[in-house]
Amino acid sequence: MSLEPFSPPTGEWYHPDEELVKNTHVPDYDALYQEAMTDIEAFWAKQAEALEWYEPWERVLDSSEAPFYKWFIGAKTNIVHNALDRHTKTWRRNKLALIWEGEQGDRRSMSYWRLWQETNRFANVLKSMGINKGDRVTIYMGRIPEIMIAMLACAKIGAVHSVVYGGFSEQALADRIEDAQSRVLVTADGAWLRGGIVPLKETADEAVRRSPVVESVIVVKRTGQDIHMEPGRDYWYHDLINLPIASTKCETEVMDAEDPLFILYTSGTTGKPKGVLHTHGGYQLYTSTTLKWVFDMKDDDRWWCAADPGWITGHSYIVYGPLILGATSFMYEGAPTHPYPNRWWRMIEDYGITILYTAPTAIRGLMRFGDAWANRHDLSSLRLLGSVGEPINPEAWRWYHTVIGKERCPIMDTWWQTETGGFIIAPMPSVPLKPGSATRPFPGLDVDVVDEAGNACAPGEDGYLVIKNPWPSMLRTIFGDPDRYVEQYWHRYEAQGWYLAGDSARKDEDGYIWVIGRIDDVIKVSGYRLGTAEIESGLVSHPAVAEAAVIGIPDEVKGNHIEAYCILVADAEASDSLVEKLKDHVRHEVGPIAVPTRISFVDSLPKTRSGKIMRRVLKARALGLPEGDLSTLED
Ligand code: PRX
Secondary structure (H helix, E strand, C coil): CCCCCCCCCCCCCCCCCHHHHHHHCCCCCCHHHHHHHHHHHHHHHHHHHHHCCCCCCCCEEECCCCCCEEEEEEEEHHHHHHHHHHHHHHHHHHHHHEEEEEECEEEEEEEHHHHHHHHHHHHHHHHCCCCCCCCCEEEECCCCCHHHHHHHHHHHHHCCEEEECCCHHHHHHHHHHHHHHHHHHHECCCCECCEEEECCHHHHHHHHHHHCCCEEEEEEEECCCCCCCCCCCCHHHHHHHCCCCCCCCCCCCCCCCEEEEEEEECCCCCCCCCCEEEEEEHHHHHHHHHHHHHHHCCCCEEEEEEECCCCCHHHHHHHHHHHCCEEEEECCCCCCCCCCCCCCHHHHHCCCCCCCEEEEHHHHHCHHHHHHHHCCCCCCCCEEEEEECCCCCCHHHHHHHHCCCCCCCCCCEEECCCCCCCCCCCCCCCCCECCCEEEEEECCCCCCEEEECEEEEECCEEEEEEEEEECCCCCCCEEHHHHHHHHHHHCCCCCCEEEEEEEEEEEECCCEEEEEEECEEEEEEEEEEEEHHHHHHHHHCCCCEEEEEEEEECCCEEEEEEEEEEEEEECCCCCCCHHHHHHHHHHHCHHHHHHHCCEEEECCEEEECCEECHHHHHHHHHHHCCCCCCCCEEC
């Protein structure tokens, strides 16, 4: 555990401004936390009144088949009703739901009314292609408004979306299509990134070749470059939504609160990605409540969550959470440094962004270019900042706070996961901050740091992060693999009924939680979660490689970078050109984010007697640290 790039508590405090606290939704965190913990079910039932339900619930929580918890049993709903439909009947119909800027500088914006109409049109297209309630649709696109429309259209008709991040490549996409058994794939001809084009359609074609369960491919024309369109399989998005069947009226499917909303694949211990499943009812309540309180979302805010819609952060806090609250969101297509490192700051000034939510890796990446790029712009519209995805080191925290927030804006460091659906440990503007800590649990959650046996760790002591009670937006299962769901998250503390997060952490004497890093074979690279097994199988799929092991090494900007150790097959020769070929191979098979920075060729790998690679030993050696307990080492 101590090998993680963890910055210890510095003892610094940041106290919120009294004026700011007075006007927030939750001026007293402690009181609200107390209220919630007194009766958790009553607490969530009360918050659920902020939403509209087609039919009310009979019971808030059903634990009879734990850990397969159910929330709002008997309630009828659809997340799109609360995210769009209801707003079209109020003044919000004219409010901007989305302001968007392309990397090339093109701009679009959509009112709630317009977004609702576009969603309806595409929902009708999907229906006409035979997509019904419960069917899966894979979405593979860049950061353009259509990704949001496609997700909402699926949800509207009760289909289950599976968004695959546009940075993934052929095999990763093919595996996810195959696992979800999607008959329809929605993609784009390409995406703009750093002035170039990411060839999404080319990758999609290869993925569909490998996973032929896809019958139809819908293609958004984004870049306009030449692409192959397979007759009878591929259709242009703009052609379809202009057909008479694509009317702007579409009934919203009445769903059970526990009906599936989406699958989102995330990396775990094995090479097979896990399809984390979320549902309509509890998820909409939790994402909207957490966003409202942690980021104090108000009607006149301009919210910018700079994540990709293809990750959970985008699902919960670009698409669903903000729309349910009727907020105005900003979305940007491209790279933060294109064409110059002032791009983000220029857009904050141009659009009057009031809240910026991003990842430490992006902050460190921009910090590298110095203060002048930010100082050139008027950032006074900002009132709150946020961080997610990995621990934020105090140096990046201070830069973000001083240079971007001008020492006025508190930083909401939010700890959560694909599996949790929403913030689990996070402050609110009224909570005093300690740079580097996500502070304390959200009301309604009992979070702790415990040892192997489940005893609470003493302040400052490393242990496992656990969540001790269910919450509305918890994952319901792993798609198609309920045993893995139980094994992965609930097995370790079965007797206590606690959720194992897979992170190590410390709690300090004030009850603040400091997340250290993953305890499993997951590497966080630039905030992206990658399984060592997925990268290793990418390497081994190259004919020259017999065996491979990858590890994460602390990196100043990315948090971690990847180093790989490969055993070659007998007739392959180690060379610099082979290193380049292998990097290229991983780029194609898994995606650019998974490419190792260094590849070394070795004759053997440290393994346990049962044949499991001891990555811990490789990592200790690479960092020049003690190798620890070697008693299980085979050789
Ligand atoms: O290790 C923790 C880290 O990211 C993991 C979850 O990754 P993912 O499912 O991709 O979701 C990321 C966005 C919610 C966690 O197990 N992590 C996330 N947020 C933080 C964090 N580590 C420290 N501080 C955070 N604020």
